[in-house]
Structure formats: structure tokens, C-alpha cells
Amino acid sequence: MTEPAISIQNVEKRYPSTHALKGVSFDIRPGEYFGLLGPNGAGKSTLISIIAGLTHATSGNVAVLGHDVRRDFRQSRRALGVVPQELVYDPFFPVREMLRIQAGYFGCGKDYWPWIDELLERLDLTDKAEVSMRALSGGMKRRVLIAQALVHKPDVVILDEPTAGVDVELRRTLWKFTRELNEAGHTIVLTTHYLEEAEELCDRIAILDRGQLSVLEDKRALLDRHPYRFLSLQLSGNGGALPASVERLIEDRHGDTLELKLEQGKDFIADVMEAIRDAGYRIQDVRTREPSLENIFVELTDHSHDTDEDAA
Numbered sequence: 001m002t003e004p005a006i007s008i009q010n011v012e013k014r015y016p017s018t019h020a021l022k023g024v025s026f027d028i029r030p031g032e033y034f035g036l037l038g039p040n041g042a043g044k045s046t047l048i049s050i051i052a053g054l055t056h057a058t059s060g061n062v063a064v065l066g067h068d069v070r071r072d073f074r075q076s077r078r079a080l081g082v083v084p085q086e087l088v089y090d091p092f093f094p095v096r097e098m099l100r101i102q103a104g105y106f107g108c109g110k111d112y113w114p115w116i117d118e119l120l121e122r123l124d125l126t127d128k129a130e131v132s133m134r135a136l137s138g139g140m141k142r143r144v145l146i147a148q149a150l151v152h153k154p155d156v157v158i159l160d161e162p163t164a165g166v167d168v169e170l171r172r173t174l175w176k177f178t179r180e181l182n183e184a185g186h187t188i189v190l191t192t193h194y195l196e197e198a199e200e201l202c203d204r205i206a207i208l209d210r211g212q213l214s215v216l217e218d219k220r221a222l223l224d225r226h227p228y229r230f231l232s233l234q235l236s237g238n239g240g241a242l243p244a245s246v247e248r249l250i251e252d253r254h255g256d257t258l259e260l261k262l263e264q265g266k267d268f269i270a271d272v273m274e275a276i277r278d279a280g281y282r283i284q285d286v287r288t289r290e291p292s293l294e295n296i297f298v299e300l301t302d303h304s305h306d307t308d309e310d311a312a
């Protein structure tokens with residue numbers, strides 16, 4: 001069997017006041033584009049820190065391409081490129097020099113310089129190569145961070161919210177670039193709060209929720225497993241009260257528009273429209289929409305109906 005890109009077995013992490021990871025196990029397969037999602041405080045950053053060897057798990061095992069992150073730290077770290085959430089850099093070095101130094105930390109010498117120039121090119125940084133970090137804009141610094149994580153051509157790349165606060169153009173550049181890296185054989189792990197990003201890019205999705213794995217599934221299967229669709233109806237006319245059969249489907253109303261959620265095989269568009277016409281309205285416009293990953297995520301991580309016991 002092929003070695004997992006990342007293997008996570010029974011990982012627990014306890015901080016003095018928080019049980020951040022409560023026994024998490026899953027494998028990330030080589031070559032996949034993997035989405036690690038979860039609400040704030042779910043434990044994503046803690047798990048990434050453990051994978052990167054920056055924090056130790058309280059118990060459990062993690063390996064990158066078969067290298068245990070504690071016992072074989074150097075090899076596991078060498079196989080990994082982590083694009084961090086926060087900007088950390090030395091302000092005085094010019095960009096290209098800084099990247100060459102960074103490559104040196106991984107034992108990568110001059111034969112990696114052409115790759116560094118390629119990274120600069122792909123991230124639109126070539127004309128900034130001689131500029132010092134402190135003179136770059138926030139978006140440019142973020143591009144450098146990505147280059148920095150990739151200087152040693154790691155097999156596995158972790159992107160921890162790479163597009164938080166970046167403009168649309170850079171976001172597009174990054175999407176394209178990471179997809180190309182993935183096509184070239186790199187395993188990509190993406191954490192993001194932009195669910196449309198995960199929906200667009202990822203093959204499989206894991207959702208961490210309060211320190212536990214609540215979902216691990218192919219994206220397509222996850223989307224298909226939620227068999228409902230949204231119906232948006234624009235009404236006119238002075239009709240009366242809508243029947244209960246329609247009222248119970250209403251998710252939102254704004255102006256003359258009703259947003260309804262219909263379960264496949266149970267609620268039928270034709271029946272709904274007929275009931276609305278019978279109530280004395282004209283239907284001016286009809287739109288339907290499939291659920292997005294965002295809708296599913298909200299549904300799966302909504303704890304508003306939980307009891308206190310569930311949270312413990």
C-alpha cells in the first residue's frame with residue numbers, strides 16, 4: 001500500500017484549560033487536494049502545528065510520508081512546506097536572497113536557485129526579487145511567504161488560510177498556482193474560511209468540530225448527500241396567508257421574494273407554486289440553486305440545538 005502523505009492517529013492535545021483535540025485519526029492520501037475545515041476554535045491550527053512539529057501532541061502519532069514528526073523530525077519537516085497564517089519575515093533581506101537562505105536551511109544549495117527563480121516568476125515576484133521585505137505591500141509579502149514554504153520543493157504543502165484578507169486577483173493567482181502544484185504531484189492541504197474556495201479546489205473535505213473529526217468525505221459525495229435545493233420565488237399581487245405546507249419551507253423573505261428550502265423527493269416545486277397561486281399571488285420569477293458547501297457546513301456545525309452534555 002502506498003504511504004499516506006500525512007497519517008494522523010489518535011491525536012489528542014490538551015492545553016491547561018482546553019481539550020483542543022480529542023482523539024483525531026485520518027490519513028491524507030498522496031497527491032490529493034485536501035480541505036481541512038472547521039469553525040473557529042475547532043483545533044485546525046493546533047493540528048497543523050503538530051504536523052509541522054511546532055507543538056507536540058499530548059498523545060497519538062503523526063507521520064509525514066512515513067516519517068514520524070517527533071522521532072524523524074528533520075525528515076518529516078523536509079517533506080513538508082507550511083504556509084503560515086501570520087506574516088513572519090526578516091525585514092532587511094531582499095526577497096531572492098531571503099529565499100536562497102531559507103532553502104539553505106533545508107540543505108538545498110545552488111541547484112535550487114533556478115526553482116527559486118521559477119517560484120518568483122509564478123508568483124509574479126520577479127520584479128521584486130531585489131527589494132527588501134519591509135518595502136513590500138501586504139499582498140506581496142504574502143506571496144513571498146508562499147514562495148518561502150516551497151523553496152525546498154516539498155512533497156506535501158500545507159496552506160493555513162493563505163487567502164485571508166488578500167484581494168481577488170491574488171486569490172485567483174494562488175488558486176491557479178496551488179492547482180498546478182497539485183497537478184505536478186504535490187499533496188496540498190488547505191485550511192480556509194472561504195468555503196467556496198474549498199468547494200472549487202478540494203477533492204476531499206474533513207471538518208473538525210470542537211476537537212473531533214465530524215466529516216471526512218469526497219467533496220462530491222458530501223454535496224450529494226444533502227439532497228435539497230433552494231427555490232427563490234418573486235411574487236406579485238395581493239394574495240392572502242400562505243398555507244402551512246409552504247410556510248414551513250420558507251428560509252427567508254426579502255421584499256417580494258421568498259427563499260424556500262425543498263427536500264428532494266418530498267417537496268415538489270410544482271406543488272409549492274400551485275399552493276402559492278391558490279393563495280392569490282402571481283409568480284413573477286423562479287430560480288433554483290443547489291446547496292453549496294457553505295450551506296452544508298453551517299448545517300453540520302450548527303450547535304444551537306445542542307444540550308450542554310453534547311459540548312462536554
Ligand SMILES: Nc1ncnc2c1ncn2[C@@H]1O[C@H](COP(=O)(O)OP(=O)(O)OP(=O)(O)O)[C@@H](O)[C@H]1O
Pocket residue numbers: 015016017018019020038039040041042043044045046047
Ligand atoms: N497555545 C495555546 N494555549 C492554550 N490554548 C490554546 C492554545 N492554542 C490553541 N488553544 C485553544 O485550543 C482550541 C483550538 O484552537 P485552534 O487555534 O487550534 O483552532 P482553529 O480551528 O485553528 O481556530 P481558528 O479557525 O479560529 O483559527 C481553542 O479553544 C484555543 O483557545
